[in-house]
Amino acid sequence: MAAKLSAVVDVHHCNISYPSDKNQPPHFTASPLRISTKRFTIFCTSSKSPPKTAPGKAESKKRKTPSLSEQLKPLSNTILSDQPNESHQLLSKPKSIWVNPTKPKPSVLSLQRQKRSSYSYNPQIRDLKHFAKKLNDCHPADDAAFQAILEEIPHPPNRDNALLVLNSLRSWQKTLLFFNWIKTLNLFPLETIFYNVTMKSLRFGRQFQHMENLANEMIENGVELDNITYSTIITCAKRCNLFDKAVQWFERMYKTGLMPDEVTYSAVLDVYAKLRKVEEVMSLYERGRASGWKPDPVAFAVLGKVFGEAGDYDGIRYVLEEMKSVGVQPNLVVYNTLLEAMGKAGKPGLARSLFEEMLDSGITPNEKTLTALIRIYGKARWAKDALELWDRMRLNGWPVDFILYNSLLSMCADLGLEEEAESLFEDMKGSESRKPDSWSYTAMLNIYGSGGNADKAMRMFEEMSDKGVELNVMGCTCLIQCLGRAKRIDDLVQVFESSVDGGGIKPDDRLCGCLLSVVSYCEGEDVNKVLACLHKANQNLVAFIKSLEEEDTKFENVKQEFKGILSNTAVDARRPFCNCLIDICRNRNLRERAHELLYLGTMYGLYPGLHTRTEEEWRLNVRSLSVGAAHTALEEWMQTLTKLVQRREALPEVLSASTGAGSHKYSQGLANAFASHAEKLAAPFKLREDKAGGLFVATREDVISWVQSRAASLASIA
């Protein structure tokens, strides 16, 4: 199974089967990834004659996160044989009715938790605690001193005394030394609990190898490994990112006939959650449920986390429904996890109502709750809610920590709340425990950068170096963006060189994207200065720009080069790269190239939903495009519509283009640019003032007569 963990699993062809032997862990089989070969074009005209710009096949490698219902489908078909006449609907409770009564219900976990041995009071506790403290205080490198203290143990190191001391040692090295000392004394047999206590300390020190050695020693010496041993091993492996080890030890439990209890089981759920293996988590969860398990809040927190990381809102709802149907009241951690998950799934409104529900249930938020919520409101640009929450925090005296302070600053940056950020930043400078760090300064650079205040941004930059706060790659990006917009290219070059050559900043794709955007709008010698910076960060990109400018570069070459660049670029930065490259082409009068890049970008899945069609309305969605890319898309669309009209093909009643309203304070240019471009083409798109979100609309009749008049005027020119 360890090998399968790294395999690509096609969820649509994932079969999960029960092992025939109940002492086998649940396992998964998967068919190899299928490559989609669906044809697509930028704008579909008709089936009769595809546009000439559509020669390719889909080569998008990006795979959509499957929805929960898609993931549950194979599960419900293969293992959950409940309610055979009903389709297994999303959010329906997976009731486990085992259909074959001659076979026992397969069990994957023990419903009884591991019993702990009870401690008896140790009358020597004070002396032994004092002894343990001496061991803890002993210099870590001084083995001789440690041994000397050991000899002075105030009471005989019998089972109970040794256990008490073992439990009181802090560092894993000392725990291990003490454990080995007890072992050499050979006064009593070392039971499981001695190993478990030692392992706990090793886990704290993230010492998986030592831990595994101890586990193997237990096996050799015939000491029983219990659920506590296994859960400690599994969580240690997880913390050390040794996920295959975690799974390996989990499998070993079943092989030796030991059933995991719910603690071990949810530890393993979390291993798969960390690996973002949603379908495996669900499979384990469902199988646990089928075994009669009533999951507790910890299990639901794991489930919530995995759906949050997948951005799967249906999954989050499923978790909420499951909790309701199992009768589990969410606790603070579960709420925090689900709030975080709602943010990742892009549902600020639902996060808000979940937060209110949490308050209504009598739970007080902690720093993590508030950090999650502030961040969600900031990213959603919900200024009113963010400021309201901030007020409530102060009013109610809710807990605040350093991370929350920095998150508030970042929220101010997201919302362009310069004054609020400045006053918070001053508060932090005045406090003893919350002095601004590189996160805080980055937020300030972000605020001044996106506000176009290059002087203040540079002052921050200087203050950082005075105070010895290191600039990080994001701060550097904000600063460079700001200096670029202010056309302070020499300052830009100086900041770039000092931070990359001297400051140890490794340029990432975002920083390259930022330099690329500066290239798109600067002129003259400045272009070469910025390109020289970009060359240090990404040589291929600069070579590609040069090749775009050369007339004899063939489309096939552009395609191959661009594909290579995109596949070496972080997913988040791919669309910005494409947008900037299109802008560069347009600003250099390379219109054909711009169209080629838009076509390729669409083909590689960078602009999903660029064009949506219903029977009544076709819509061009340019909100994720740069100005140049939006121009290019509009031209492309007009060409397509022209062809359709000329061929007398059916058009919908309404044609529209959506530019977005530019909810960010500093990004309102697209609607204006679009309006003026439509005007230049004399295209009949009119801004709908009554609708929010920059919507331009034309009727079918307007478009037809516009095309006909254009054709007439073109004919008259000819």
Next chain:
DNA sequence: GTAGGGTTAG
């Protein structure tokens, strides 16, 4: 850190 599982920042 009570022999074991889950939650904070571009």
